[in-house]
Amino acid sequence: MLNANYLMLMEDQLDTNRFGRTQDLLERHAEIGVEPSLVRFFYGEMFRQRGAEGDRELAKAAYRHSIEGGNAPPGAYKNLGYLLLKDGDTAAARDNFRTYLELNPDASDRAMIEFYLEE
Amino acid sequence: MKTMKSVPPLIMALFLASCVTGYTLVATGVNSIDTLQVDAGPGWNLAPTFAGSTSRKNAQIWTQDGLLLNRLAFVPAVADGEALLNVKDGSAALPVFRKDMLPNEIEELAESTLLKIYGEGNAILSTSNLRPHNFGDNHGFMFDVEAKVTESPDYRGMAGAFIVDDKLYFMYFLAAHPHYYAKHRDAAEAIIKSATLATPAENA
Numbered sequence: 563m564l565n566a567n568y569l570m571l572m573e574d575q576l577d578t579n580r581f582g583r584t585q586d587l588l589e590r591h592a593e594i595g596v597e598p599s600l601v602r603f604f605y606g607e608m609f610r611q612r613g614a615e616g617d618r619e620l621a622k623a624a625y626r627h628s629i630e631g632g633n634a635p636p637g638a639y640k641n642l643g644y645l646l647l648k649d650g651d652t653a654a655a656r657d658n659f660r661t662y663l664e665l666n667p668d669a670s671d672r673a674m675i676e677f678y679l680e681e
Numbered sequence: 682m683k684t685m686k687s688v689p690p691l692i693m694a695l696f697l698a699s700c701v702t703g704y705t706l707v708a709t710g711v712n713s714i715d716t717l718q719v720d721a722g723p724g725w726n727l728a729p730t731f732a733g734s735t736s737r738k739n740a741q742i743w744t745q746d747g748l749l750l751n752r753l754a755f756v757p758a759v760a761d762g763e764a765l766l767n768v769k770d771g772s773a774a775l776p777v778f779r780k781d782m783l784p785n786e787i788e789e790l791a792e793s794t795l796l797k798i799y800g801e802g803n804a805i806l807s808t809s810n811l812r813p814h815n816f817g818d819n820h821g822f823m824f825d826v827e828a829k830v831t832e833s834p835d836y837r838g839m840a841g842a843f844i845v846d847d848k849l850y851f852m853y854f855l856a857a858h859p860h861y862y863a864k865h866r867d868a869a870e871a872i873i874k875s876a877t878l879a880t881p882a883e884n885a
Contacts (some may be wrong), residue, residue: 578801579774579793611789613779644783671811674784674822 565600569635572604581612599631603638610641618645636666640675647678703729707743713879715739715757717850720875722868725753735766735798745865751856753869755876759849765794773797780847784811784822787842791853795826803831808840816850817877819843826855837862841873852876 575584585608592601606624609617625642628634643658659675669675707725711718725743736742736754743753756765761780768775776793779786788808796806811824821843828836838855854869856862 573807574805576789577793577796577806579776611776611786641785644785647783648781670809671785671824673812677813 565597565633565635568596568600572600572607576604576607576611579611581608584608597631597633599628599633599638600635602628602631603635606638606641610645618648621645636662636669639665640669640671643675643678704744705729714741714755716879717755717757717852718877718879719755719852719872721872724868725872728752735768737763737765737767746861749857751854751861751865751869753854753872754852756849756851759851761847765790765849765851766797768797778849780844782844782849784813784842787822787844787849787851788824788840791824791826791840791842791851795828795853795855799828799830799833799836805829814841814874816841816843816874819845819878821850823873826853827858828855834858837866839866839870839873841876843876845878850876850878 572584572587575587578584584604588601588605588608592598602624606621606628609621609624622642622645625634625638625645628638629642639658640662643655643662646652646655646658656679659679663669663672663675704726707721707727709721709723712721721743724745726745728742728744728748730736737756737759739758740754740756742748742755745751759765759778762777764775764777766775775797776790778790782790788811792806792808796804799806805828807827808824809827811822814821814823821841823839823841826836826838826840830836834857836855837858838853840851840853842849842851844850852873854865854873856865856869
């Protein structure tokens with residue numbers, strides 16, 4: 563329950579497009595012991611959406627770090643897949659997309675992910 | 682006691698726009714909005730532009746019952762580095778379009794932009810059902826939108842988008858839920874799905 567609410571709150575925070583504030587929040591969340599895989603996932607989201615020079619690599623590293631932590635949300639696989647797709651690493655992107663759908667079989671964006679799996 | 686300060690500026694702009702006369706009936710059939718073409722059904726009205734509008738110069742907003750109740754917006758030819766809205770105030774923190782954006786990123790761009798329309802801190806935006814859709818010969822995608830707005834009805838709608846020649850063509854419908862959304866959803870979705878680009882000959 564806490565994790566679900568945390569996901570919702572941080573997604574709303576990302577929608578504000580205010581990345582400095584988001585980074586401050588994530589630093590505090592790490593300090594107070596919020597599940598590390600979730601904090602790392604949102605670091606990935608922040609870097610990916612900010613899109614400054616070098617952010618794509620930082621985002622991929624954050625998603626991988628989140629996944630290594632063992633409690634990554636399915637979106638970590640999906641958005642790592644999208645970044646790998648941009649890199650031209652289609653095989654690795656598809657592996658991550660498949661894992662995303664395995665973990666989240668009722669994903670509302672299944673049709674979009676399947677489009678990239680079949681493309 | 683409520684003061685005018687509590688009204689988000691972009692919502693106020695929409696309200697002022699709705700007070701201005703000058704709505705014109707949209708002709709049924711094919712309509713051109715810049716290089717974008719859509720097939721309109723009956724009953725849509727083109728909202729007037731006005732000083733202070735946050736719409737881009739070449740964008741259009743249509744409505745059936747007034748902008749606070751429903752709106753169908755067309756934002757054509759957004760170039761790399763540009764925002765979906767025309768807001769000069771840098772403090773708005775508007776996200777910008779990048780030509781290499783994938784569908785999930787356009788979805789996030791739309792979510793963040795629409796949040797600014799309703800007023801940051803006054804609304805929660807969410808999107809879902811990202812799905813492929815071909816707009817004519819162009820690969821694109823659609824997704825659904827929900828907005829929970831403070832002291833306002835909820836809004837629901839959908840958006841469609843595609844990228845051609847590094848430019849984004851973005852359309853969305855939002856209406857007060859449940860009545861106006863249910864009333865105009867099918868008609869609005871059909872118009873969005875009909876979107877294509879004018880051929881060079883048509884555009885000349």
